[in-house]
Amino acid sequence: MRLGFFFREAIRSIKANVAISVAAIVTVMIAVFILGTFIPSYLYVQSTVNQQKSRLDIQVYVADAAPQSQVAALQAQIVALQSQGLIKSFSFISKTDALNQFKARLNDPSILTLLPNNPLPASFDVRPADPAKDGQIATALRTSHAIDTTMPGNGISYAETTTNRLLTIAQFIQYAGLVLIAILLVAAILLIGNTIRLSIFARRREVEVMRLVGATNWFIRWPFIIEGIICGVVGAAISVVILWIAKILVVDPYVSTSTGGLTRDSATTIGFGTLAVILIVAGGAVGAVGSGFTLRRFLKV
Amino acid sequence: MSTDADAQLNSESESPAPARRTGRTAERRIDRRSILRPGDGSMVIFDGVTKRYGEDVVGLDNISLSIDAGEFVFLVGPSGSGKSTFIRLLIKEMDASEGTVIVGGRDLGKMGRSKVPYLRRGIGCVFQDFKLLPGRTIYENVAYALEVTGDAPKSIRRKVPEILALTGLSDKSDRLPNELSGGEQQRVSIARAFVNHPRLLIADEPTGNLDPDTSIGIMQLLYRINRTGTTVVMATHDRDLVDKMQMRVIALEGGKLVRDERSASYATVEP
Numbered sequence: 001m002r003l004g005f006f007f008r009e010a011i012r013s014i015k016a017n018v019a020i021s022v023a024a025i026v027t028v029m030i031a032v033f034i035l036g037t038f039i040p041s042y043l044y045v046q047s048t049v050n051q052q053k054s055r056l057d058i059q060v061y062v063a064d065a066a067p068q069s070q071v072a073a074l075q076a077q078i079v080a081l082q083s084q085g086l087i088k089s090f091s092f093i094s095k096t097d098a099l100n101q102f103k104a105r106l107n108d109p110s111i112l113t114l115l116p117n118n119p120l121p122a123s124f125d126v127r128p129a130d131p132a133k134d135g136q137i138a139t140a141l142r143t144s145h146a147i148d149t150t151m152p153g154n155g156i157s158y159a160e161t162t163t164n165r166l167l168t169i170a171q172f173i174q175y176a177g178l179v180l181i182a183i184l185l186v187a188a189i190l191l192i193g194n195t196i197r198l199s200i201f202a203r204r205r206e207v208e209v210m211r212l213v214g215a216t217n218w219f220i221r222w223p224f225i226i227e228g229i230i231c232g233v234v235g236a237a238i239s240v241v242i243l244w245i246a247k248i249l250v251v252d253p254y255v256s257t258s259t260g261g262l263t264r265d266s267a268t269t270i271g272f273g274t275l276a277v278i279l280i281v282a283g284g285a286v287g288a289v290g291s292g293f294t295l296r297r298f299l300k301v
Numbered sequence: 302m303s304t305d306a307d308a309q310l311n312s313e314s315e316s317p318a319p320a321r322r323t324g325r326t327a328e329r330r331i332d333r334r335s336i337l338r339p340g341d342g343s344m345v346i347f348d349g350v351t352k353r354y355g356e357d358v359v360g361l362d363n364i365s366l367s368i369d370a371g372e373f374v375f376l377v378g379p380s381g382s383g384k385s386t387f388i389r390l391l392i393k394e395m396d397a398s399e400g401t402v403i404v405g406g407r408d409l410g411k412m413g414r415s416k417v418p419y420l421r422r423g424i425g426c427v428f429q430d431f432k433l434l435p436g437r438t439i440y441e442n443v444a445y446a447l448e449v450t451g452d453a454p455k456s457i458r459r460k461v462p463e464i465l466a467l468t469g470l471s472d473k474s475d476r477l478p479n480e481l482s483g484g485e486q487q488r489v490s491i492a493r494a495f496v497n498h499p500r501l502l503i504a505d506e507p508t509g510n511l512d513p514d515t516s517i518g519i520m521q522l523l524y525r526i527n528r529t530g531t532t533v534v535m536a537t538h539d540r541d542l543v544d545k546m547q548m549r550v551i552a553l554e555g556g557k558l559v560r561d562e563r564s565a566s567y568a569t570v571e572p
Contacts, residue, residue, distance in 0.1 A: 214418040
């Protein structure tokens with residue numbers, strides 16, 4: 001019943017300051033909306049980077065023109081490195097295998113029938129024992145004449161450069177996003193604080209009477225804290241609804257029709273249900289912190 | 302109405318059991334423990350109390366006096382004489398600069414801030430400006446005092462109509478304060494102050510905004526409350542009222558105690 005009293009008082013107060021409560025709700029809504037778009041995007045990039053990092057195989061491209069003897073020599077080199085323990089395993093991917101693998105990744109494989117011939121080189125797919133020694137393996141194999149130096153990485157490609165570049169981008173997105181979110185959350189906290197300050201002012205008679213008849217300090221504070229939490233949760237909930245509409249109307253159709261890398265990629269991101277729970281909890285927390293700070297400053301009880 | 306109300310007031314004071322029947326929570330226990338207990342029969346003791354504001358403004362100057370449990374006391378004096386300071390010290394809105402203030406056997410100087418709410422639950426306060434909440438009905442205003450001190454809904458539903466009947470406001474319980482006359486609003490404020498049956502009732506200029514006839518009605522109500530055993534301290538500068546009542550008068554001037562007489566008039570304080 002006491003909880004009932006706190007809620008009744010909080011709602012009464014929100015109704016009494018509709019304009020300022022709406023302002024606080026909208027700020028939380030915007031902050032949470034940006035948080036809600038950032039979290040899945042960031043996790044998607046992170047997931048892509050992690051996949052890239054686990055793709056540590058070294059691709060050694062074999063030139064189409066290389067004679068069989070040179071290819072055999074290259075394979076012998078690889079076997080030699082394997083016996084030294086540098087290479088864990090390797091496999092030979094013929095031109096046909098390469099084409100088949102490529103077909104599997106396309107949305108519309110029929111497009112390949114337009115090609116006059118198979119442009120993909122054969123390759124050795126080398127799995128190193130220790131990914132850190134990719135460079136050493138690459139240097140050792142580079143002496144071979146069978147290598148197609150027109151291919152990426154002068155014919156020996158491994159994930160290092162790609163991964164590093166992706167990591168840099170991901171980190172930038174991470175920091176920029178965190179700064180943006182921090183700014184918005186602080187703004188939301190301040191605005192909720194302001195709402196509570198006005199609410200304290202509007203309810204100063206109530207507070208005076210409460211003190212007079214012997215209400216404890218926490219009894220005086222709770223309605224204000226609940227008011228802040230309600231503003232935060234309502235803002236977050238509205239934002240979740242908007243995010244859901246955006247997901248249904250924009251993101252889902254885009255992903256299902258896109259020919260870009262988003263479709264066949266197994267990179268994952270957060271589920272909408274989990275995201276919604278996180279956002280609403282965050283909204284409530286922002287409201288509680290905002291009113292808590294303001295109560296400390298303005299409500300000397 | 303007055304005999305009815307009297308009977309109710311008296312029965313209430315003789316059997317405080319109903320108030321204790323409900324709510325055996327931790328808060329309730331603290332509440333009971335904090336009820337003022339004037340050990341030697343003194344409700345209020347001021348011993349050499351001085352209150353300074355800043356460096357050289359003196360609110361009260363070396364006041365020593367004692368008010369017995371059950372007494373009715375007028376606190377008189379012109380504006381700025383220290384009446385308000387006296388009252389604010391009683392409810393520990395601030396502390397004395399020097400000396401000891403004891404209310405209901407408790408030394409307020411030694412009482413921690415966190416105990417203050419429990420002290421105030423034992424003291425009812427009535428003010429010149431009523432301090433009613435404008436957006437709430439009369440019933441809600443009185444119930445509010447019980448709600449914020451954590452009383453059970455059942456006990457609130459029982460106590461509020463009781464006190465509204467006592468103060469003659471039963472038919473006004475759904476009205477808003479601004480729909481009532483000044484005298485009626487002051488009755489609501491008294492109902493709110495007395496709904497917990499405090500041992501001490503403090504009234505700061507309760508008739509300050511009211512016409513003489515209405516003032517007498519309020520006075521009678523306070524007197525009846527006093528007759529239930531509640532100590533009443535009333536600050537006023539309503540000369541006629543004090544002269545009519547012939548109760549104990551404590552006169553302050555410039556922060557000093559200039560007169561303390563039983564069965565006295567307002568006069569002789571101001572020429």
